[in-house]
Amino acid sequence: MPIDLYYMPMSAPCRSVMLTAKALGVELNLKMLNLPAGEHLKPEFVAINPQHCIPTLVDGNLKLWESRAICTYLVNKYGKDDSLYPSDPQTRALVDRLLYFDMGTLYHRFGEYVYPVMFFGQEKLEPAKLEKLHEALGWLDGILAGHDWAAGKSITVADFVLVASVSSFEVCGIDLSKHRNVTTWLARCKAGLRGYNEANAPGVKDLARMTEVKLAGK
Template identity: 50%
Template sequence: MPIDLYYMSMSAPCRAVLLTAKMVGVEINLKTINLMQGEHMQPEFLKINPQHTVPCLDDSGFVVTESRAICAYLANKYGKNDKLYPKDPKDRALVDQRLYFDLGVFYASFADFYVPIMFRGQTSIDASKRKKWDEAMNYFNTFLADQEYAAGNHLTIADLSLIASASTMEAFIPTIFNDYPKIKEWIERCKSQIADYHDLNQVGANIFGQMGQSALAKIQ
């Protein structure tokens, strides 16, 4: 049976899964769920994922949700080696920490900033939320001070998750990383190392960016 991925291309977490699947060499059957049109609330999807979120992976009846869990599952099951998700406890712990950092700090601070602007009609910048986002970017820039990738000196699933987040931020505000040179260098490094980066990630990020910039243009 094919591996089905329920996803939406403008979603950074969904694109992290696409990148991981490509890097481990597994083919997936894409099933678009349009959140804007409420397709995630349809009964047939709720049977698969009662949490009604994307991404959602169905591997021959085994269903996994939450992008970082899906990335770990794909790397564990289909990876040709453990480079993307190391088996060494210390190395894996660092990758996990960066994944949790993306979930709870890096992408979370961005979501707290953009969701009210794009989807709740907020018409002014919330300075406190922008400060939290800046703090998150500074943390990540510091992580990269003495290493090439998020969890060391080779690419892991932590980078795949974080680059999906970072590219979405950059599409939203193209100059956002100008004060974070290590992040900018890391982004270019990831682009050169990740297979089919543009088609699997940048295209969706750009769609998000167009919507985001349209919303930002209305800010007073």
């Protein structure tokens, strides 16, 4: 049976799932939802996911949302080995820490900074919230020091999740240049992650176009 993914290309969480699937060689049956048009509120989608959020994965009788849970599920079920989500408890703990850091701190602070202007009618960006985002980026910069990938010497799901976020920051005008390890790692991801140009780049371009309209002069 096909694996359905309900998604929107601009969404960083959706793109992290798509990057994970590309790394695994898993084909997803992509079902785009237009959130501004309210397609996620249609009864047929709410029947699948009562929280009506994306990404949502349907794999047989499993209906799963929350992007980071989807990423780890795909590796656990379809990975040929455990390299993308290591089974060693200490290494897995480092990966999990980064997934939670992205969800609860890094991407959360980005959303607090840009989403009020992009989606909720706030007139101006708040400099104090940008400072909080840069604080989180500074922590990520420290995490990345001394190794090529987020959790160490090898690519893991943490890289897929974090690059979907950080590439979004870049096109939304966040100056990453003060975070040298972040910029070096981002360039490495763009060049070295399987399927990056197919799974992440198009959605980032869509987000960049929206940014030009929504955040210009803010």
